[in-house]
Amino acid sequence: MPTSEPGLRPRYRYRLVNVFAERPFAGKPTAVITDARGLDSTSMQLIARELNVPQTAFVFPAEIPDAQARVRIFTPTAELPRAEQPTIAAIFALDQEEKLERAHSQRRVVVQQADGPVSASYFARVMTVKQRLPEFVGTYPEPDAVAAILGLTRDDLLPLPLEAFSAGVPFLIVPVRDAARLRGAHFRDSIWERTVRHFEAPHILAFCLSPERPSSLARARVFTPALGIREDPATESAHGALVVYALRHGLVDLPATAAVTIEQGAELGRPSFIQVVVVHDNGTVREIRIGGQCQSVGEGTIVAP
Numbered sequence: 001m002p003t004s005e006p007g008l009r010p011r012y013r014y015r016l017v018n019v020f021a022e023r024p025f026a027g028k029p030t031a032v033i034t035d036a037r038g039l040d041s042t043s044m045q046l047i048a049r050e051l052n053v054p055q056t057a058f059v060f061p062a063e064i065p066d067a068q069a070r071v072r073i074f075t076p077t078a079e080l081p082r083a084e085q086p087t088i089a090a091i092f093a094l095d096q097e098e099k100l101e102r103a104h105s106q107r108r109v110v111v112q113q114a115d116g117p118v119s120a121s122y123f124a125r126v127m128t129v130k131q132r133l134p135e136f137v138g139t140y141p142e143p144d145a146v147a148a149i150l151g152l153t154r155d156d157l158l159p160l161p162l163e164a165f166s167a168g169v170p171f172l173i174v175p176v177r178d179a180a181r182l183r184g185a186h187f188r189d190s191i192w193e194r195t196v197r198h199f200e201a202p203h204i205l206a207f208c209l210s211p212e213r214p215s216s217l218a219r220a221r222v223f224t225p226a227l228g229i230r231e232d233p234a235t236e237s238a239h240g241a242l243v244v245y246a247l248r249h250g251l252v253d254l255p256a257t258a259a260v261t262i263e264q265g266a267e268l269g270r271p272s273f274i275q276v277v278v279v280h281d282n283g284t285v286r287e288i289r290i291g292g293q294c295q296s297v298g299e300g301t302i303v304a305p
Contacts, residue, residue, distance in 0.1 A: 002035060002037065002038055002304070008303075009303045009304045009305075010038060010303070010304045011301045011302065011303050011304070012033050012035070012036065012039070012047070012301060012302055012303075012304060013033070013034065013035070013299065013300070013301050014031050014032060014033045014034075014051070014056075014299065014300060014301070014302060015031070015032045015034065015093045015096070015296060015298070015299045016029060016030070016031055016053070016296070016297050016298040016299065016300075017029075017030045017031075017032055017089040017092055017093055017294050017295070017296055017297070018030075018294065018295040018297055019085045019086075019088050019089050019092075019234065019292065019294050020085070020234040020236070020264075020272040020273055020274050020292035020293070021270075021271075021272065021273075021292070021293060021294065021295045022271075022273055022293055022295075023295065024295045024297045025270070025295075025297060026265070026270050026271050026272065026295070027233065027234050027265070027270060027271075027272045027273075027292070027293075027294075027295070028054060028085055028232075028233055028234035028265075028270070028272060029053045029054065029297075030053060030054065030055050030056070030057065030085060030086050030089035031048075031051045031053050031055075031056040031057070032056070032057045032059065032086075032089050032090050032092075032093040033047070033056070033057070033058050033059060034059050034090075034093050034094055034097055034099065035059060036058035036059055036060055036072075037060060037061070038304065039058060039304065041079065042305070043304055043305045044056075044058050044072060044074050044079075045074055045078075045079070046305040047074075047302055047305065048074035048075065048076055049076045049077070050302065051076075051302070052076055053076075054075065054085075054229070054232075055073055055074065055075055055080070055083060055085060055086040055089075056073070056074050056075075056086070057071050057072070057073055057086040057087070057089055057090040057093075058071070058072045058073075058074070059071055059090055059093075059094065060072070062111070062112050063112060064112050064117060066110050066117070067110045067111055067112040067117055068094075068099075068100055068101065068109055068110060068111060069090070069094060069099075069111045069112070070111065070112040070113075071086070071087060071090045071111050071112070071113055071118075072113075072114065073086045073087075073113070077228075079114075080114075081113065081114040081115040082113050082114065082115045082118065082168070083236075083237070084129045084131055084236045084237065084290045084291075085234070085236050087111060087113070087118055087120065087129050088120065088127050088129060088291060088292070088294060089294060090111065091109055091111065091120050091127060092127065092294040092296075093296075096296055107121070107122050108120070108121050108122075109121075109122070118130065120291075121289070121291075125293050126275060126291055126292060126293055127291050127292070127293075127294070128275065128277055128289040128290060128291030129289060129290060129291060130287070130288070130289050131167050131236075131237075131240045131288045131289065131290045132167045132168055132240075132288075133167065133240070133244075133285060133286075133287075133288060134165035134166060134167045134240050134241040134244045134285075134288075135165060135166050135167075136163065136164075136165055137163075137164035137165060137166050137170045137200050137201050138163070138164050138199075138200050138201070139161050139162060139163050139164070140162040140163075140164065140172055140196065140199055140201075142195065143157060143162055145191065145195045145196070146162055146172070146174055146195075146196065146204070148188065148191050149187065149188050149191045149192045149195065149196060149204065150174070150176075150185040150186070150187065150188070150204075150206055151184070151185055151186040151187070151188055152176070152181060152184075152185055156176060156177055156181045157174060157175060157176060157177065158175040158176070158177055160175050160249050162174055163245060163248075164199070164200060164201030165201075165241035165244055165245065166201065166241070167237055167240050167241060167288075168237055169203065169237045169238070170200060170201035170202075170203065171201055171203045171204070171205045171222070171235075171237075171238045171241050172196060172199065172201045172202075172203065172204050172205065173205050173207070173241060173242060173245040174204060174205065174206040174207070175206075175207060175208070175245075175249075175251070176206050176207065176208045177208065178208055178210050179208050179210040179211070179212070179219055181208070182206060182207070182208045182219060182221060183267065185206060185221060187223050187225075187230060187231065189225060189230075192204075192223075192225065197226065202225075202226040203222070203223065203224045203226060203227070203238070204222070204223045204224075205220055205221075205222050205235070205238045205241070205242060206220065206221050206222075206223075207219060207220040207221075207242055207262075209246075209251060209252070211261075211262075211263045212263055212266070213261070213263065215261065216260070216261040216262065216263050216273070217243075217246075217252065217260035217261060217262060217276075218242060218246070218260075218262050218263070219262070219263045219264070219266075220235075220238070220239070220242060220262055220263065220264045221264065221267060222235040222238055222264065231267070231268060232264075232265075233264065233265035233268045233270035233272055234264055234265055234270070234272035234274060235264065235274075236274055236290045239262045239274050239276050239290060240276060240278075240285075240288040240290060242262060242276075243260065243276050243278050243285070243288070244285050244288075247278075247280060247283045247285065248283060250283075254278065254280065256279065256280060256281065257277070257278075257279050258277070258278055258280075259275060259276070259277045259278075260275070260276050260278070261273050261274065261275050261276075262274045262275075262276060272292070273292055273293070274290065274291075274292050275290070275291045275292050276288060276289070276290060277289040277290075277291070
């Protein structure tokens with residue numbers, strides 16, 4: 001329960017969690033209020049704006065059978081019906097506070113969100129949640145313009161179509177030849193404003209198949225200026241689409257059930273490692289789960305608005 005004293009506003013405890021991080025102060029920062037009882041939508045939005053991290057998760061008692069909690073998710077400007085990263089952060093924070101039922105090293109937790117129940121699976125230190133299957137949005141017809149947005153040339157890209165997919169947020173997938181070219185990319189806002197800004201998928205995921213770690217599948221950089229974030233350190237909503245694209249164009253040969261790692265965020269000083277578990281039938285994807293490790297980096301209290 002939130003704490004309060006007579007004549008004072010209730011105070012709510014929050015945790016700061018780095019998601020998709022193998023060490024503290026990496027990955028993507030998220031705030032979690034593990035007991036948000038008493039807060040309404042307006043108050044939650046104000047708190048999310050005040051904490052000013054990419055997403056804040058507010059935890060309430062579950063209202064449906066089998067769920068262990070109800071989670072509402074806010075950015076500094078809006079509520080989201082569902083998102084993988086803050087869901088993982090919320091379950092991690094609840095686990096840290098021993099508020100989850102757990103009996104085995106491998107287990108499943110169900111939480112309730114605005115668009116229905118979401119299941120998370122634990123294995124060792126990695127937690128994954130199910131992601132919507134990415135849907136094809138369209139093909140962008142001007143590779144020269146896309147290359148120029150990234151400060152590259154058309155020869156820096158693989159000779160493949162620039163296709164967009166969406167698992168809730170649409171991303172234009174851009175295959176780059178190697179890590180040196182990807183590392184050297186610099187986003188050019190003025191060209192983006194005139195071109196991809198008006199496409200069905202204004203967000204850009206550029207990737208290469210030469211990651212830093214041999215065990216990883218790919219390295220990615222994600223640019224989302226339409227969401228107010230020029231470059232994102234970890235973009236879980238995009239990486240299911242990356243794997244779908246890679247399978248669709250024969251860039252990778254994966255077993256029917258595979259767990260792969262995508263690297264992101266090194267250029268921002270926040271290295272992130274996003275695990276994608278994919279189930280497919282000869283390239284036709286049947287299921288995707290997204291996950292990674294979490295790090296607890298701080299906690300505090302905030303008064304109710």
